[in-house]
Amino acid sequence: MEFAAKIGFYGVAAATLAGAWFTVSARNLFRAALGLALALFGVAGLFLYMEAEFLAAVQLLVYVGAILTLMIFGIMLTHRIADPNLKKWNRQSGRAGIVSAVIGVGLSAIFLKASWNQSGADFPPVPVPFLGRAILTTQLLAFELLSLLLLGALVGSLYIARKEKRC
Amino acid sequence: MLIPTSHILVVSAGLFALGLFGALTRRNAVGILMSIELILNSANLNLIAFSRSWGTQQADLQVAVLIVIGIAAAGAVAGLALILAISRHRQTIQADEIKELKG
Numbered sequence: 001m002e003f004a005a006k007i008g009f010y011g012v013a014a015a016t017l018a019g020a021w022f023t024v025s026a027r028n029l030f031r032a033a034l035g036l037a038l039a040l041f042g043v044a045g046l047f048l049y050m051e052a053e054f055l056a057a058v059q060l061l062v063y064v065g066a067i068l069t070l071m072i073f074g075i076m077l078t079h080r081i082a083d084p085n086l087k088k089w090n091r092q093s094g095r096a097g098i099v100s101a102v103i104g105v106g107l108s109a110i111f112l113k114a115s116w117n118q119s120g121a122d123f124p125p126v127p128v129p130f131l132g133r134a135i136l137t138t139q140l141l142a143f144e145l146l147s148l149l150l151l152g153a154l155v156g157s158l159y160i161a162r163k164e165k166r167c
Numbered sequence: 168m169l170i171p172t173s174h175i176l177v178v179s180a181g182l183f184a185l186g187l188f189g190a191l192t193r194r195n196a197v198g199i200l201m202s203i204e205l206i207l208n209s210a211n212l213n214l215i216a217f218s219r220s221w222g223t224q225q226a227d228l229q230v231a232v233l234i235v236i237g238i239a240a241a242g243a244v245a246g247l248a249l250i251l252a253i254s255r256h257r258q259t260i261q262a263d264e265i266k267e268l269k270g
Contacts (some may be wrong), residue, residue, distance in 0.1 A: 149237070
């Protein structure tokens with residue numbers, strides 16, 4: 001049982017990274033969006049493995065349900081998504097590849113080497129009512145600021161994306 | 168713990184590196200936006216992994232993740248509005264063809 005759970009975890013992690021690779025490497029932007037969907041589903045699965053069920057649900061609702069739909073609308077509303085003559089990466093791809101590979105491998109090496117002060121005791125997952133209480137008591141300011149930010153993004157993006165009048 | 172914390176951190180480092188590569192090299196502006204979403208996801212993964220392995224104030228860290236998700240949504244909305252305006256104005260969203268501040 002434990003072995004099966006471990007295999008499942010590494011499978012979900014591999015699917016997440018594969019989706020991320022599709023996102024950055026697909027020539028057709030619509031396929032990149034599908035890769036992003038795979039990566040976001042994978043992250044939700046990893047949340048489930050870490051017993052954060054509420055966050056997994058929020059991840060699916062907000063990312064896959066809202067942001068991804070918005071991205072696909074954006075892809076369809078803009079021009080030339082599937083033009084085979086367009087290059088997918090710019091001229092810096094070699095250097096950027098080296099830099100990000102160094103950062104990724106270096107970070108992974110540090111993460112695997114460091115001793116993470118694990119007490120060994122398994123902490124019980126936090127129940128959802130605790131989350132609600134934290135949002136409305138200790139984290140209230142951040143929560144209200146977030147709602148203000150979302151309102152600003154709504155109004156501002158409507159203003160930016162409106163049809164300009166010819167004058 | 169079933170899965171060691173370091174393995175989750177390695178997955179998130181991989182997500183971060185791929186997102187960084189995409190944000191640096193994609194020519195299409197929507198592609199850059201999607202890569203930035205990948206980077207934010209790797210940060211969320213790290214937060215949850217640490218909240219699992221230390222256990223103190225787990226609820227506060229999970230609320231932080233909720234707020235990061237909300238900020239990512241706001242960022243995606245604003246970015247897509249800008250991309251839509253640029254595409255209407257310049258007929259292109261290839262990031263290296265947009266060179267002028269005042270078009």
